[in-house]
Amino acid sequence: MRCEVVAIGSELLLGQIVDTNSSWIGEQLAMFGIDSHFQTKVGDNFERMEFCIRQALDRSDAVICCGGLGPTQDDITRDVIAHIMGVELVRDEAIVDKIRHMFESRGRRMTDNNRRQADIPAGAEPIPHMPGTAPGLYCPIGDKVIYAVPGVPYEMREMMETFILPDMQRRSGQTAVIRSRTLRTWGDSESGLAEKLADRIDQLDSIGNPTLAFLASGIEGIKVRVTAKSEDEETAAQILASEEQFLRNLLGDIVFGIDEETMETVVLDSLRRQGMTLAVAESLTGGVMSSRLSDIDRNMEVFKGAVISAGHAEAAVGEDRGLAAARHAKETYGTDVGVAAVLPDPSEGARRGTVYLGIVLGNQEYTEHVALPGDRNRLRNYAVISVMNFLRRLLS
Amino acid sequence: MRCEVVAIGSELLLGQIVDTNSSWIGEQLAMFGIDSHFQTKVGDNFERMEFCIRQALDRSDAVICCGGLGPTQDDITRDVIAHIMGVELVRDEAIVDKIRHMFESRGRRMTDNNRRQADIPAGAEPIPHMPGTAPGLYCPIGDKVIYAVPGVPYEMREMMETFILPDMQRRSGQTAVIRSRTLRTWGDSESGLAEKLADRIDQLDSIGNPTLAFLASGIEGIKVRVTAKSEDEETAAQILASEEQFLRNLLGDIVFGIDEETMETVVLDSLRRQGMTLAVAESLTGGVMSSRLSDIDRNMEVFKGAVISAGHAEAAVGEDRGLAAARHAKETYGTDVGVAAVLPDPSEGARRGTVYLGIVLGNQEYTEHVALPGDRNRLRNYAVISVMNFLRRLLS
Numbered sequence: 001m002r003c004e005v006v007a008i009g010s011e012l013l014l015g016q017i018v019d020t021n022s023s024w025i026g027e028q029l030a031m032f033g034i035d036s037h038f039q040t041k042v043g044d045n046f047e048r049m050e051f052c053i054r055q056a057l058d059r060s061d062a063v064i065c066c067g068g069l070g071p072t073q074d075d076i077t078r079d080v081i082a083h084i085m086g087v088e089l090v091r092d093e094a095i096v097d098k099i100r101h102m103f104e105s106r107g108r109r110m111t112d113n114n115r116r117q118a119d120i121p122a123g124a125e126p127i128p129h130m131p132g133t134a135p136g137l138y139c140p141i142g143d144k145v146i147y148a149v150p151g152v153p154y155e156m157r158e159m160m161e162t163f164i165l166p167d168m169q170r171r172s173g174q175t176a177v178i179r180s181r182t183l184r185t186w187g188d189s190e191s192g193l194a195e196k197l198a199d200r201i202d203q204l205d206s207i208g209n210p211t212l213a214f215l216a217s218g219i220e221g222i223k224v225r226v227t228a229k230s231e232d233e234e235t236a237a238q239i240l241a242s243e244e245q246f247l248r249n250l251l252g253d254i255v256f257g258i259d260e261e262t263m264e265t266v267v268l269d270s271l272r273r274q275g276m277t278l279a280v281a282e283s284l285t286g287g288v289m290s291s292r293l294s295d296i297d298r299n300m301e302v303f304k305g306a307v308i309s310a311g312h313a314e315a316a317v318g319e320d321r322g323l324a325a326a327r328h329a330k331e332t333y334g335t336d337v338g339v340a341a342v343l344p345d346p347s348e349g350a351r352r353g354t355v356y357l358g359i360v361l362g363n364q365e366y367t368e369h370v371a372l373p374g375d376r377n378r379l380r381n382y383a384v385i386s387v388m389n390f391l392r393r394l395l396s
Numbered sequence: 397m398r399c400e401v402v403a404i405g406s407e408l409l410l411g412q413i414v415d416t417n418s419s420w421i422g423e424q425l426a427m428f429g430i431d432s433h434f435q436t437k438v439g440d441n442f443e444r445m446e447f448c449i450r451q452a453l454d455r456s457d458a459v460i461c462c463g464g465l466g467p468t469q470d471d472i473t474r475d476v477i478a479h480i481m482g483v484e485l486v487r488d489e490a491i492v493d494k495i496r497h498m499f500e501s502r503g504r505r506m507t508d509n510n511r512r513q514a515d516i517p518a519g520a521e522p523i524p525h526m527p528g529t530a531p532g533l534y535c536p537i538g539d540k541v542i543y544a545v546p547g548v549p550y551e552m553r554e555m556m557e558t559f560i561l562p563d564m565q566r567r568s569g570q571t572a573v574i575r576s577r578t579l580r581t582w583g584d585s586e587s588g589l590a591e592k593l594a595d596r597i598d599q600l601d602s603i604g605n606p607t608l609a610f611l612a613s614g615i616e617g618i619k620v621r622v623t624a625k626s627e628d629e630e631t632a633a634q635i636l637a638s639e640e641q642f643l644r645n646l647l648g649d650i651v652f653g654i655d656e657e658t659m660e661t662v663v664l665d666s667l668r669r670q671g672m673t674l675a676v677a678e679s680l681t682g683g684v685m686s687s688r689l690s691d692i693d694r695n696m697e698v699f700k701g702a703v704i705s706a707g708h709a710e711a712a713v714g715e716d717r718g719l720a721a722a723r724h725a726k727e728t729y730g731t732d733v734g735v736a737a738v739l740p741d742p743s744e745g746a747r748r749g750t751v752y753l754g755i756v757l758g759n760q761e762y763t764e765h766v767a768l769p770g771d772r773n774r775l776r777n778y779a780v781i782s783v784m785n786f787l788r789r790l791l792s
Contacts, residue, residue: 013432015423020414027411036409037444041435048433215412286690287683290704294682295773300706308686309701
């Protein structure tokens with residue numbers, strides 16, 4: 001099964017919007033084992049859109065057209081597809097009602113332009129799930145198919161997940177349920193991970209299911225994605241659970257979470273479960289740690305506060321600098337835990353990239369130092385993740 | 397003049413990397429008045445790369461191939477272009493020396509693979525500016541041309557700016573110097589700006605030079621880009637300066653800076669010039685303001701510190717909440733200025749999105765409230781920009 005993506009919109013060619021939709025779709029197709037050899041961006045121009053969609057349909061089994069389904073005169077994806085199918089557009093009154101209802105529920109009136117969004121090529125069908133005011137289109141052409149989805153990312157994603165991916169799977173004769181789980185890791189390099197997992201990857205290569213993939217994600221660590229194919233949900237879930245356990249045993253505590261979990265959510269959950277509160281001192285990190293923590297713990301129930309100032313480790317040298325700052329934060333907010341990541345004093349002559357991590361946990365004090373790469377911005381972000389990971393390991 | 401971009405790399409199709417290069421190139425081409433009708437992504441596959449590049453060359457005057465110039469076996473852009481040109485690859489020993497020198501200066505040894513990066517199709521030339529270990533390629537084919545640049549964004553950009561854009565300009569018979577300046581604005585909508593500038597846009601449409609473009613940039617405000625064409629640098633600079641002045645008069649103090657200036661750099665510069673220091677209280681914004689300020693003022697010479705805590709406006713209601721928090725920050729760090737953006741107390745029953753801004757400047761106190769859109773994350777970022785913009789206006 002081959003599928004191409006055609007992203008539609010002059011604003012994409014002009015660089016006013018970066019086309020993240022095609023990338024996301026590409027990732028999904030790869031996970032479902034569907035080949036995708038070309039992705040094209042084209043402007044809101046009838047002839048050029050027709051050319052791109054015909055060419056894609058010619059060399060693939062399925063084409064996903066993304067964008068150009070809005071209410072304005074520029075939005076002509078419907079028209080181009082009808083032309084390629086050799087049919088007329090037919091207004092779908094049920095869709096008109098749906099759109100009207102959406103506007104009314106937001107206290108606004110539907111314009112005549114919005115009615116155009118209910119025009120469907122004869123022989124095509126609206127994609128059932130419709131999160132916005134633009135229906136997606138399912139357009140079978142012989143034994144091939146064009147899917148059209150809006151350019152609004154969340155609308156596109158919901159239509160892909162609820163309809164298009166399952167439909168392509170059906171068309172490709174796959175009956176398998178495909179599910180994935182991502183193990184999030186921090187503290188080893190991609191080559192280090194590859195070495196630890198080499199034997200397992202070899203085994204899985206010969207078994208064929210599940211499969212593993214590495215995704216390096218910079219300051220978010222390295223992700224290991226497990227993809228399982230199975231005949232039913234239950235078996236897929238079992239395969240994922242058993243592979244997750246196997247990999248956790250191999251990798252140890254560099255696995256900090258799965259799927260949507262982040263270092264912040266994991267640390268905050270762990271503190272919450274243990275009934276502890278947290279304060280941080282941010283001389284180096286200057287608010288980066290706080291903004292990440294407060295974005296999750298919005299009512300500041302666990303994360304009680306931060307002191308941001310250049311001065312709170314002035315008297316200390318070496319790893320004591322981190323502890324002095326952590327103590328200061330803990331005392332200021334009267335919390336159970338104080339945390340800090342600080343730079344060496346210039347007089348220490350420490351190696352470039354050295355950062356001292358200090359944690360005060362109840363009446364215990366912990367410290368370590370790390371050597372971090374990158375410019376100032378990356379250094380700050382790496383320092384935040386490093387000290388949160390340090391805390392995570394102490395709490396587990 | 398028409399130019400197409402072909403982005404090369406299987407990782408782009410698999411969604412492991414988002415193709416921001418094509419977007420940036422598209423923006424530059426538009427600014428230089430070069431039409432770009434298609435952009436294509438293709439994997440590291442000889443036949444498919446050949447197909448895409450030939451097709452692009454067929455329908456355009458110039459093709460920019462981005463990626464596939466690295467040292468590994470996957471990197472075959474050189475080979476494909478040589479094949480299309482009908483020539484052999486020739487190793488350029490001067491480039492080999494350059495690459496060896498780069499490795500030596502970083503204390504590393506050049507591998508044999510890196511020598512491959514010095515292979516140039518016969519009849520092509522390396523692009524003179526070479527910021528990394530991969531030379532760009534200038535490959536004339538009849539009266540058309542293929543440019544090949546590395547996928548590393550800063551290497552690509554430097555080659556575009558120093559060689560490719562000027563060369564395309566020369567080819568298109570343009571002798572004009574094209575320069576742009578961006579006015580950064582905060583505090584008006586795109587339609588509001590368009591209304592204020594409507595007469596000027598009409599005038600410029602008939603004059604043809606300079607041109608104006610709007611770029612909505614979310615929490616970074618709206619940019620107004622002025623692009624001037626002229627015969628020499630001096631005249632271009634004059635046109636930009638005079639248009640900037642004209643637009644500043646029209647728009648007033650919603651213009652907060654130009655080009656690379658951000659709200660933070662402008663506010664910090666203004667405080668520094670006036671010899672003032674700043675502290676902030678972040679209950680709502682939770683570190684976002686601090687991280688932006690400390691990213692610029694790295695030694696915390698102007699931005700002295702922040703108090704991040706849920707509690708520092710507890711007793712106050714209404715706009716006094718903002719002032720109470722701002723006073724607290726100013727007193728904690730003994731600064732000239734204290735700043736805060738806080739949410740209403742739930743008991744006030746204020747409208748969703750209401751944020752109180754408080755600023756204490758010496759012995760003067762200022763307050764206002766704003767109604768901000770968006771989810772929590774956007775609200776926090778908008779609140780930061782709003783209060784910094786409030787301070788900017790007070791300081792000017």
